[in-house]
Amino acid sequence: MNHGIDPHRLAALPQGPGVYIFKGQGTLPLYIGKSVNIRSRVMSHLRAADEANMVAQTRDIEFIETAGELGALLLESRMIKAQSPLFNQRLRRTRRLCSIRLCDANKSTVLEIVDSKKVNLGLTPKLFGLFSSTHSAKKKLNELAQLNGLCKSILGLEKTSTRGCFGLQIKTCLGACIGKEDRQLHDERLLSALKDLQVEVWPFNGAVELIEEHNGWVQKHRVNNWCHLETWCSKIGRASQFNALDTQEFDRDSYHILVKPILLQTVKVQAC
Numbered sequence: 001m002n003h004g005i006d007p008h009r010l011a012a013l014p015q016g017p018g019v020y021i022f023k024g025q026g027t028l029p030l031y032i033g034k035s036v037n038i039r040s041r042v043m044s045h046l047r048a049a050d051e052a053n054m055v056a057q058t059r060d061i062e063f064i065e066t067a068g069e070l071g072a073l074l075l076e077s078r079m080i081k082a083q084s085p086l087f088n089q090r091l092r093r094t095r096r097l098c099s100i101r102l103c104d105a106n107k108s109t110v111l112e113i114v115d116s117k118k119v120n121l122g123l124t125p126k127l128f129g130l131f132s133s134t135h136s137a138k139k140k141l142n143e144l145a146q147l148n149g150l151c152k153s154i155l156g157l158e159k160t161s162t163r164g165c166f167g168l169q170i171k172t173c174l175g176a177c178i179g180k181e182d183r184q185l186h187d188e189r190l191l192s193a194l195k196d197l198q199v200e201v202w203p204f205n206g207a208v209e210l211i212e213e214h215n216g217w218v219q220k221h222r223v224n225n226w227c228h229l230e231t232w233c234s235k236i237g238r239a240s241q242f243n244a245l246d247t248q249e250f251d252r253d254s255y256h257i258l259v260k261p262i263l264l265q266t267v268k269v270q271a272c
């Protein structure tokens with residue numbers, strides 16, 4: 001192990017969940033990570049050959065304990081966004097997100113690309129995918145069209161013509177645009193192609209608290225519409241003060257952190 005970190009500091013690292021911070025010479029962190037076992041995760045960084053550069057620059061390692069994995073994930077995401085450490089992949093807080101919305105029109109499915117500035121993404125049904133731009137939403141649709149023999153004209157990616165779409169000529173479209181393929185079959189294929197991208201609608205009526213307990217202490221994460229609002233902690237007897245994050249805005253990272261534990265009910269939920 002080639003590092004200048006005080007072994008006493010390493011020995012003091014807890015073996016429970018939380019966030020750890022690799023600190024270099026300055027005040028800015030080099031790297032922020034999370035784990036259910038802070039000590040063993042930090043040790044594995046110190047042993048990783050491809051992280052030797054970061055480890056060599058590390059002077060100290062700090063940590064913040066959480067009552068559970070969810071708290072660690074939420075805190076890590078906030079800290080990385082606020083501090084952009086050198087060795088973390090940039091987690092950018094995308095101000096604007098796009099999604100694909102399906103609507104029914106005359107028994108067939110049409111889709112449009114919607115914008116988080118106009119549509120509340122956590123509360124709107126039939127949304128698929130969270131993209132940082134209209135361009136990337138269309139790119140995804142193009143891929144799905146290619147893979148599933150869908151019609152790009154019907155998907156709104158190409159201008160409609162009476163002779164059918166371009167894909168028909170090169171045989172990537174099965175012909176839904178000219179009635180050669182049943183439109184319903186096309187739309188069913190579209191639905192199953194989009195299925196994995198479905199954005200779940202916030203399942204509660206307003207905010208709830210997600211409760212995590214560990215060794216006799218409790219954290220309550222208040223969340224609404226897939227947004228993390230604050231965390232109350234029994235150790236300090238109040239909610240942590242988070243700064244610089246607009247709390248009500250739909251956030252893609254928080255959504256991804258929260259969606260499984262909430263839908264699979266692996267976390268204790270309390271109305272608030």
Ligand SMILES: [Zn+2]
Binds near residue numbers: 168176
């Ligand atoms: Zn077509």
